[in-house]
Amino acid sequence: MPEVEYTTKMALSRELVWEFVKDMNNWAPMLTGYQKHEIIDDKDSIWTLKGDVGILSRMVRLKAHVTEWSDRDRVAFTLEGQNEKVDGGGLLVMEDVVADAPPPPPPPKRWFGRRFMDWLARKMFRRMHGEGPKRLAAPAGTEGGTRLTFTLRMEAGGPTGPLVNAMLGPALLPAAEDLANKIAAHLEKVHLGSGATSGSGSAAEKAA
Amino acid sequence: MFHSSQSMWFRKAQKWQLEVDVVVIGSGAAGAVAALAAHAGKAKVAVLEKSDRFGGTTAVSGGVVWVPCNKHMADVGIADSFDDALAYVTRLADGRSEPALIRRYLETAPQMIDFVEGATPIAFKALGRYPDYHPEFAGGRPGGRSLDPGLFDTNTLGPWKDKLRRSPVFGMTAMSVSEATDWGVFSKPSALPFGLLAKRFKQGLVCYGGALSGGLLKALLDRGIEPTLGTSAEELLVDDDRVVGVRARQGDKDILIGAKRGVVLASGGFEWNADLCRRFLGGPLTHPNSPPGNDGDGLRMAMSLGADLGNMSEAWWCPSLMVPGEEYDKRPLHRGDFATRSLPHSVIVNKQGHRFVNEAHNYNDLMKAFFAFDPVAYERTNLPAWIVIDQQYLDRYALLTYVPGMPIPEWLIKADSLDELATAIGVDARGLAATVLRFNRFAVEGADPDFRRGESLYDHFYGDPEHKPNPNLGTIEKGPFYAIAVHPGAIGTKGGARTDGDARVLRPDGAPIPGLYAAGNVMAGVTGAGYPGAGATIGAAMTFGYLAGRHAAQRSG
Incomplete structure (x- = not known):
């Protein structure tokens, strides 16, 4: 199953980030193509997204089921297509950035063709969804903070699965980046106020 | 001048x-x-x-x-x-x-x-x-x-x-x-x-x-x-009766482009311009299949220079189907239907539940039957119209985004009986029942004396060659039954x-x-x-x- 991972850093405490991320209602509207979501119970909700399938856009209803909700640390969920044969899941992980700790190893370098395809996918994504959120820089002297990593995996099934996956695959990374950055931008705006545009993150594709 | x-x-x-x-x-x-x-x-x-x-x-x-x-x-x-x-x-x-x-x-x-x-x-x-x-x-x-x-x-x-x-x-x-x-x-x-x-x-x-x-x-x-x-x-520029250039809009600014030898209008039809469609076309065109930019700007420019017009009531007609929520260029996507109506186990009916055309006929000429007008009732007899299919169809054939093996799409109207389906789509139930009964007999016999569906080689091209006795005719008898609205569309005017x-x-x-x-x-x-x-x-x-x-x-x- 195609899976992508995107990490971004915020000059905010993990507690602040967790307060926001722990409740899906807060960030579900930040999902790419969000139309609406309905809460079924504590663990289940239905998201209606306008998804770009290659060239056209289509309404997709996904049932999100929370599988892991670890205090101040992570939210994991599965996704099940309600009107399309598509399944997947996501994981949001929050980690403290320790000022003196060595930086985490950079994601493995991808071959040029892959990076070009990602660039192209981002370009197409931005054309369809507009520019990404404006990120704010941390105030001078700020140390520490939180690293937010969003892992997203999606796979279409059924007879047309290979074809849909060929179109879906390139859109996953921009979608993961979009959500993580929107969460970060929102929290920065609320807690840091105005500041210079920054935005920092790194992406990795785990499986093709 | x-x-x-x-x-x-x-x-x-x-x-x-x-x-x-x-x-x-x-x-x-x-x-x-x-x-x-x-x-x-x-x-x-x-x-x-x-x-x-x-x-x-x-x-x-x-x-x-x-x-x-x-x-x-x-x-x-x-x-x-x-x-x-x-x-x-x-x-x-x-x-x-x-x-x-x-x-x-x-x-x-x-x-x-x-x-x-x-x-x-x-x-x-x-x-x-x-x-x-x-x-x-x-x-x-x-x-x-x-x-x-x-x-x-x-x-x-x-x-x-x-x-x-x-x-x-x-x-x-x-x-x-x-x-x-x-x-x-x-x-x-x-x-x-x-x-x-x-x-x-x-x-x-x-x-x-x-x-x-x-x-x-x-x-x-x-x-x-x-x-x-x-x-x-935006505008053809003329000097001494001659078209010499174009005023064009690029972002928020105008640019003037000189054309020493000529300007060729190749800007497409006017099918996305509802006003021009109402004024000129012989039937309602509500669901065009082309990119939304075809709004008649070239026609307007030609008219502004006094061009003579012709064939204004015609379009390259094509029946359109829709998957709710699908968009292209930020406008609803209308998909031209070429095969659904031609394959076995499907019919098109009007609100009386009656067939009114060889459903497998070519898309341009087929649409003209949708515009039939009842002068007494003062309405178009065959609009709205519906494609009705049964489970046999979905077991074998594709329909828009659906391919057999996938979940039955939510956008299909579904009912366990033809009666219930007729009620769901606002079609006369007795009319639909009689139509399907008659059509099923034609399907078994392999000939459609009412509308000659399945006679032409053209019909066969969009049919199922393995379906016997006629590649375009199959019974509608196995529930559930399904319907989808057919809209008047066109590839272009x-x-x-x-x-x-x-x-x-x-x-x-x-x-x-x-x-x-x-x-x-x-x-x-x-x-x-x-x-x-x-x-x-x-x-x-x-x-x-x-x-x-x-x-x-x-x-x-």
């Missing part, structure tokens, strides 16, 4: 931001071929495209080109004659096109194909199995006269790769029309090689109209003609500026407007009311684009 809305001295005082010999407005096949032909005539050319993608309606189409007497027909054993083609097209035009123009089209189209194959990477192949749309008429060809552009590698376009318009329907499945036929795209959708198609998608291969537009774009780029995207022509045999736009007195040409759906369609065969839209568009570009290049500056 003709003049634009602003004074002449003002115009003369203007300095052109760009001055070329020929300005082409629109980047569909008509415009692209006009540009190539003008360039071949040593003209300096500019191509303006108002959307941010190249290719216009052509790029979202089947990309097939209908050309009688083309040299490739012999490769598949089809003989043709000019007289046969003339008789055939003349009959279908139904008096709505001028005989001299039809002759000009038929005489020039084979030359145009030679020119395009010489000027572009496109190597057409005769399909040989795609019948003319009335193959049994005198002069019709059972094997058809349609040419397939094959596949195109978008990587050859370099930075223009993602500027080529992609079809929302065909843009993801790179298969040639021949392959689609061989693979049973309609009758055996589950057996399509989706893995191969995914691989081709990743490789950047495109088919159908994308392949045709891609090949034309490549030829333009190879000649140093970079289409100017995101630039809409085909009324517009009247032209002569050189694609010069004419005034009502028959004299050409100097320096103004029209080709494609902005001109009064040469095939009149008819649709001779697959690609007749593009065949005529490319032919008159070729004539326009060639003639404009020869004009003295």
